[in-house]
Amino acid sequence: xxxxxxxxxxxxxxxxxxxxxxxxxxxxxxxGQTARASNRVQxxxxxxxxxxxxxxxxxxxxxxxxxxxxxxxxAEALRLDVVPPSAEPTKNADxxxxxxxx
Numbered sequence: 001x002x003x004x005x006x007x008x009x010x011x012x013x014x015x016x017x018x019x020x021x022x023x024x025x026x027x028x029x030x031x032g033q034t035a036r037a038s039n040r041v042q043x044x045x046x047x048x049x050x051x052x053x054x055x056x057x058x059x060x061x062x063x064x065x066x067x068x069x070x071x072x073x074x075a076e077a078l079r080l081d082v083v084p085p086s087a088e089p090t091k092n093a094d095x096x097x098x099x100x101x102x
Contacts, residue, residue: 064070075082 072082
């Protein structure tokens with residue numbers, strides 16, 4: 001008497017081998033995808049850090065350029081007439097208001 005429930009037949013062995021091979025291939029593919037995703041995350045993080053550093057540099061440069069003393073020095077170097085702000089609107093301001101701010 002053959003007990004087919006407990007013996008390993010050739011088709012069953014091939015099926016088990018095929019399943020184990022499929023699992024192995026799937027694991028290798030998933031590891032590759034994980035490695036690529038990790039590299040992409042690291043690249044994006046590096047770009048983000050570079051952008052933050054550049055933003056900080058530009059904000060610092062803007063703060064230096066907005067310094068009142070720096071503005072006076074640049075105006076003098078360019079020989080511009082600097083007029084302190086007054087409470088009365090100038091003629092040019094009146095014209096720009098009537099022209100819709102243009």
